[in-house]
Every structure is written in C-alpha cells, then in structure tokens.
Amino acid sequence: MKTIHQACYDILRTQGLTTFFGNPGSNELPFLNDFPGDFRYILGLHEGAVVGMADGYAQASGRTTLVNLHSAAGTGNAMGALANAWNSHTPLVVTAGQQVRAMVGVEALLANVDATTLPRPLVKWSCEPACAQDVPLALSRAIHTAGTGAKGPVYLSVPYDDWKQQAASGVDHLAGRRVGVAGLPSASAIESLARELEQAKHPVMILGPDVDASAANDFAVAIAEKLAMPVWMAPSAPRCAFPTTHPCFQGLLPAGIASISGLLEGHDLVLVVGAPVFRYHQYEPGEFLPPGARLIAITCDINEATRAPMGDALVADIASTLEALSRAVSSANRAMPAPRRRPGPAPEEAGPLAPERVFDILDDMAPRDAIYVNESTSTTNLMWQRLRMTEQGSYYFAAAGGLGFALPAAVGIQLAKPERRVIGVIGDGSANYGIQALWTAAHYDIPAIFIIMKNGTYGALRWFAGVLHADGVPGLDVPGIDFCSLARGYGVEALHADSGASLTAALRRALDGNKPVLIEVETRA
Known part of the structure; x- marks a missing residue:
C-alpha cells in the first residue's frame, strides 16, 4: 500500500x-x-x-x-x-x-x-x-x-x-489522468466573424498576452496581412504578441479610456484577442469607443468576457480560433497601413545615459531572439519604440503591475529557455523587491543578464504624481544603493556603466559569457 x-x-x-x-x-x-x-x-x-x-x-x-x-x-x-x-x-x-x-x-x-x-x-x-x-x-x-x-x-x-x-x-x-478543453468555435461562428472582418471598412486588431502564451503570433500576423489591418498591443501588455518590426504594428496602447478611444477613431470594427477589454490604469474619463465603432473580443477567460464594459465576446481557445480565422478570411483589397516611424538614434551625451541610448545599445548588441523581461516601468514606452522584438516569447512584464517580478522572472525564464539569452531591464526601485533571486541565479549558474536602470528615483511614481497633480510627495527617491556590491554579495558578477562605451563593453562581456551578470547603468531621471 x-x-x-x-x-x-x-x-x-x-x-x-x-x-x-x-x-x-x-x-x-x-x-x-x-x-x-x-x-x-x-x-x-x-x-x-x-x-x-x-x-x-x-x-x-x-x-x-x-x-x-x-x-x-x-x-x-x-x-x-x-x-x-x-x-x-x-x-x-x-x-x-x-x-x-x-x-x-x-x-x-x-x-x-x-x-x-x-x-x-x-x-x-x-x-x-x-x-x-x-x-x-x-x-x-x-x-x-x-x-x-x-x-x-x-x-x-x-x-x-x-x-x-x-x-x-x-x-x-489519478497519476495518468488527462483533462482537455475543446475550445474551438463552430464553423459558422468562425465564418461569421471572418465575414464581419472582411466587410469592415477600417478594422483594427488589438492583441494581448494570451496570444503569445498560446504560441499564436504567426496566426495573428497572417490575419493582419490578409486584411491589411493595423495592430496594437493591449494596454500594459505583459507579453508581446506581434513583431514590433512588422509594417502593421502600431505600438502599445495607453491605459486611459479617452486615450484609447482617441487612437481608435476612424475604425468601425475593433477585434481584441487574448486581452482584457481593457486593462485601464489612470482614470481618464471619456467614451469607451469612438462613434460608429463596434468591438468583438476573443478571450480564453470567462471573467474577462463578462466584465468588459462594451462589445461582444467569444470565449474560446486562442490559438485554434486564430488559426481557423486566418484560413477563413480572404485578402482585402486595401493598402497596408502606414508603418509607425521608428525614432532616430539617441545621441551620445555626457553624464548619465538617456534611457533611449540604453535601449539603442541593447537593441544593437542583443541576439535577435533575446528575451526581455521589463520592470523599468517609467521607460516601458521607450522599450516598445526602440527594441526589435520579433520572436515568440520575447517580452515579459508584471501583469498586475506588482513590483518584484522581473528579476526573479528572468531567472525562471532563463531556466526554461537555456537556448536563448534572457535580459532583465529593471528599475533601481523595482530591483529591491526581488533582489534575492540573484543568489538563485548564482547558485544554479543561470546565465541571465540583469540591467539595472539606476536613476535614484521611482520614475513611474514621479510621472503619476504629475498626472494626479500631487506635489511634495515623500518617499519617491531611492539614492545611494550600490547594486554592484549587492550582486557580488549574492555571488553574481557585477559591472558598472556610466557611458555608452562602458555599457557596450559590459554588454559584450556579459553576452560572450555563460553566467549571470548584473550591469548597473547610470541613467537620467
């Protein structure tokens, strides 16, 4: 027994x-x-x-x-x-x-x-x-x-x-039991959705993390190309479900009601796949959708479907639904959307590095299949603008906004994906919430790279204080933390960078090796 x-x-x-x-x-x-x-x-x-x-x-x-x-x-x-x-x-x-x-x-x-x-x-x-x-x-x-x-x-x-x-x-x-879910909509439901997309004059697609999680990015690309449809990533997206270099890609949606509605102006059909509708952040009252727009959501989560304040929802398996839809839609007779303009190179300037310069160097040096784990929340939009993320599973972010995710998550992701380089981009405020994961990286020889964006302040909070017109708020600065010493204390090699040249040299050393490395980068607030 x-x-x-x-x-x-x-x-x-x-x-x-x-x-x-x-x-x-x-x-x-x-x-x-x-x-x-x-x-x-x-x-x-x-x-x-x-x-x-x-x-x-x-x-x-x-x-x-x-x-x-x-x-x-x-x-x-x-x-x-x-x-x-x-x-x-x-x-x-x-x-x-x-x-x-x-x-x-x-x-x-x-x-x-x-x-x-x-x-x-x-x-x-x-x-x-x-x-x-x-x-x-x-x-x-x-x-x-x-x-x-x-x-x-x-x-x-x-x-x-x-x-x-x-x-x-x-x-x-019990040991050998299997439980599966058959989540493919009926053929008639797929056909009906395909016809709605084809008949729309100006459809737009918004993608969320469950597309990337279900390995369905290529199906989303096929649909966008057939329908010549612009594609946005959902607000505060914790994963990247579409190549950021693709001409259909428009960027990351903001997290305010009025801002989203403004960017969707002129679209008559909004297709949201694998994301809540929508995960708002700052309170920005306005119309949920622009006049004349209709929204349809495909989600795997009944709670996301039922709590949405507008539109229709289909609860289904994301990958199989997108695959079927990619076959069902016909090619549209319209021009491809105008690709977003990529920003020009950030100049090299004296003093702490601009975050834009950090991302330019990172984008230039990192392997094309690099995996980025983000918890530099004040620079998230800059990351989406400047990093080329083209492969499945290339980006991770804290889905609930809780600090302490990126540093340990980078360790876990690198353990799961030893064939790819994992690079955590982490604010100096955020890093303190999960700093203990450095010991695990060192102890198990997990070669993640941790880039600490050191500006001595909670940048996202300073931005939000401006949004809320909150002046004289205490506790927004975190000066005097020596992340190199902390990393070495946990057994991780640490390098300091205060210029483009020193960051380039540090990244080259980290990428050429096969062990965990922390790079502390002096950046502007």
Whole structure:
C-alpha cells in the first residue's frame, strides 16, 4: 500500500511537474523527505522571489509548475507575486504546509487559520483536503485546474502529518489522468466573424498576452496581412504578441479610456484577442469607443468576457480560433497601413545615459531572439519604440503591475529557455523587491543578464504624481544603493556603466559569457 507521499510524487512525476520552486519551512519538511533524484528543487531566498521565478518558468515553458511555500506567513510573503501570476494566467500549483491536524484547531504556531481563504481571490481554486486520503485527489484536481481553460494559479494546503498516512485504494488511477478543453468555435461562428472582418471598412486588431502564451503570433500576423489591418498591443501588455518590426504594428496602447478611444477613431470594427477589454490604469474619463465603432473580443477567460464594459465576446481557445480565422478570411483589397516611424538614434551625451541610448545599445548588441523581461516601468514606452522584438516569447512584464517580478522572472525564464539569452531591464526601485533571486541565479549558474536602470528615483511614481497633480510627495527617491556590491554579495558578477562605451563593453562581456551578470547603468531621471 502506498503512502500519501508516494502517491503524490507518482502524480507529479507522471504529470511532468518535476521542477519545484520553493522556500521550505518546518511544515514542508515531511513533503520534501526522501526527495526523488529525478526531481529538481530550485531554492529561492524569499517567497516573493520563489513565485516570481516559477511564474517566469511556467510562462516561458508553457508548463504547469509547482511552488512550495511555508504555511500562512510564507504564503503572505508571496501574495504580491501571486497577483502577477493570476493576471498573466500562469499555471502554478502552489502548495503550502499546514500544522498537524490535531493542532490546527488550537491555532498552534505555524497553523494556517482559514488556509483556503488566505490566497483568494488570486487563485482559481483553493483547497485544504478534509482528510489525508483526499490529498492525492486534491493534488490531481489542482494540476488539471491550473492548466486548463483560462490557466492560472491554484492553492493547496496540506497538514504535514498527512504525508505518512496510507493512501486509499484506487489512488493509482489519478497519476495518468488527462483533462482537455475543446475550445474551438463552430464553423459558422468562425465564418461569421471572418465575414464581419472582411466587410469592415477600417478594422483594427488589438492583441494581448494570451496570444503569445498560446504560441499564436504567426496566426495573428497572417490575419493582419490578409486584411491589411493595423495592430496594437493591449494596454500594459505583459507579453508581446506581434513583431514590433512588422509594417502593421502600431505600438502599445495607453491605459486611459479617452486615450484609447482617441487612437481608435476612424475604425468601425475593433477585434481584441487574448486581452482584457481593457486593462485601464489612470482614470481618464471619456467614451469607451469612438462613434460608429463596434468591438468583438476573443478571450480564453470567462471573467474577462463578462466584465468588459462594451462589445461582444467569444470565449474560446486562442490559438485554434486564430488559426481557423486566418484560413477563413480572404485578402482585402486595401493598402497596408502606414508603418509607425521608428525614432532616430539617441545621441551620445555626457553624464548619465538617456534611457533611449540604453535601449539603442541593447537593441544593437542583443541576439535577435533575446528575451526581455521589463520592470523599468517609467521607460516601458521607450522599450516598445526602440527594441526589435520579433520572436515568440520575447517580452515579459508584471501583469498586475506588482513590483518584484522581473528579476526573479528572468531567472525562471532563463531556466526554461537555456537556448536563448534572457535580459532583465529593471528599475533601481523595482530591483529591491526581488533582489534575492540573484543568489538563485548564482547558485544554479543561470546565465541571465540583469540591467539595472539606476536613476535614484521611482520614475513611474514621479510621472503619476504629475498626472494626479500631487506635489511634495515623500518617499519617491531611492539614492545611494550600490547594486554592484549587492550582486557580488549574492555571488553574481557585477559591472558598472556610466557611458555608452562602458555599457557596450559590459554588454559584450556579459553576452560572450555563460553566467549571470548584473550591469548597473547610470541613467537620467
């Protein structure tokens, strides 16, 4: 007869969840006891960094990934990172240890009181099994729930005395189960949408992260080319779903109601694919759509479909729907949209580098299939204007806007994509939220490159203070941080750049090597 411990590891092995990201506490030790040799445990030094690394790994690999946290306090430390994973539809199975069952009721130290409530609403499903024999079924359900439909994180709390208990008969049926979702719309629905797009005088397409996540970028390109349709990326897009060098590409939409409506002026049909409609940020009242425009959204998420304030929505699998639509539409008899004008080269000037100059150097030197992980929030628009991102899975950003994503996510993405170079572009304010991930990069020899845009201030907050007419706000500056010393303390090689020449030399050294490197770049505020 198998123990719960043995049965659960059989399920994890058969389902392919053999890489864990974790930071264990005492409640988790019985789960990790006799850790199998065919599994891999990636240690992070803070739970926020752990979930950030797992988030990046799961997004880049496309596979459901297991996270191992410590009870209530560890889960609490990870909640900011969990918000990003929830908003990016990242399939994570987050497990957390619980006190022994006999001690939960008296709220002993390290008991997770109301364990299933704690991570909500940032998970698709949350469970603490009623008895030990229910743990394997709950784990199986967690894996399938995380990885199907609109993917996302789930949470499983397990009392640590459950692992040694005997599993119930029939538990072996769980390991090999498969759960799939058939999400292709009917042929008539595809045909109807194709005809609407063909008959529109000035259609426009807006793409979101789920297009890139489902490896459907090429289908989006085919549709845009057939219909000679301009393409925008959705506001605050956490992934890039269209080549930024393509003539149809217009750029990144702003995150205000009135601004979006203004840019869509003149379009009679707006097709939104794989994105919320819309993820606004600053309050900018206005009409949701310009006069005469109709909106149709294709989304994998029923919540995104139902909460949209306008338009029709189709809940379906993104990749298969775009593939079918790319075959169904006919080529339009219209000129291709005018390509956006790329900005000219930024001049070399004395003193701290302009962010534009940093991105020009990066674009010139990085491999064409480089993966960029962005958390320099005040320079995001400049990145989209100046970096050529043409390959599937070339860009990642914190989907919920929670700081602490990029540095650990770059580690996880590099682990998932060893054949490509991962470059994190991170503000000096943001970097402090996930700095512990540098130790993981060094310890496991993960060759991500971390570029710290050091301007001594929270640039995005300074911009937003202007939007809100908030003057004299304290706490917006972060001077005096020595990121080179921090990196070396964690075991990562560090280089300082304060000119175009020194940044070029530092990047060349980092790209020529095969180990993690941090480059601290003095930039203008």
